[in-house]
Amino acid sequence: MSSLLVQRDVAALFYAVIGKKADIKDIDYFSKKLAQENLSLAALTNKLINSELGQSRLSQLNNSEKIQFIYHNLHGADASEEILAYLLSQLEKSGDLGSLAAYMNNELLHYSGQEVILKEQQAALIETVNQTLFPSFNGSVSDGAEWVQGFYYAVKSTMTSDGINYWGNVINKHPEQLNLIAQKFVDGKKALSNLSDNDFVIKI
Known part of the structure; x- marks a missing residue:
């Protein structure tokens, strides 16, 4: 059985990419894939992006819209022009949306700073993860x-x-x-x- 920490990341990434809470069976499936196939979170996120559900959300969007979709799912708000420009530049450098989405998720889910808005957004994301896992x-x-x-x-x-x-x-x-x-x-x-x-x- 997968550890709770892994399941938390999977639940958050599923919500970020798909825009809805995963079923427990989905959490277990993707958590086991991480362990059994020794996948990185970025590789797992690319699997979610390329899945039928992921493509139904993202395939018709341009890069800016894809980033904004994922950012909004995580933060509950759109990225500012400055943040969007930075994230878009990172995507253009790497060409890897899964890696960028995993980075965005990690930055918020494991945020340890003191910015009030980010702490509130983190709390909302954690609540979504808890609703998924429990x-x-x-x-x-x-x-x-x-x-x-x-x-x-x-x-x-x-x-x-x-x-x-x-x-x-x-x-x-x-x-x-x-x-x-x-x-x-x-x-x-x-x-x-x-x-x-x-x-x-x-x-x-």
């Missing part, structure tokens, strides 16, 4: 999902959207089973099995 939580990562992510982190296991969706739903529906679910994660990691209750709480 559909059973009605568009947001609920308390159950947050608990599960904490369990994954504590036992140093790879997070997956399927696992977070499944166990998060169980916790939301049966909060009284929280301790039992936590124990299931611990049972899979011998290093934590011998901790006292107090030490386990500190670890979590």
Whole structure:
């Protein structure tokens, strides 16, 4: 199963190129392609661009329109003339729309600066990604999902959207089973099995 970080990038890139949220099966399919074929995000993005869905969105657009389409999907707003000119120059140099789209996605999804507008646009993109990966939580990562992510982190296991969706739903529906679910994660990691209750709480 693909890691949650990879799935986040795939979900964002799918939305950037196609303009709609991917199904979980699409996320799993493209995430596995990344791993099994050792693809870069740029190569994967080119696969999305050249797919039937991608071509239905982009084939009739010129380069400026393609960039604006992808930028708007990511940012929820059109690129300024200055930004568009810069991105267009990058595309003309490389001739690789997939590489440019992957760059645009990375710049926003993993933005760490302090510009207010970009931070707001990043938050909106992350919300879209969460709605894609965690559909059973009605568009947001609920308390159950947050608990599960904490369990994954504590036992140093790879997070997956399927696992977070499944166990998060169980916790939301049966909060009284929280301790039992936590124990299931611990049972899979011998290093934590011998901790006292107090030490386990500190670890979590």
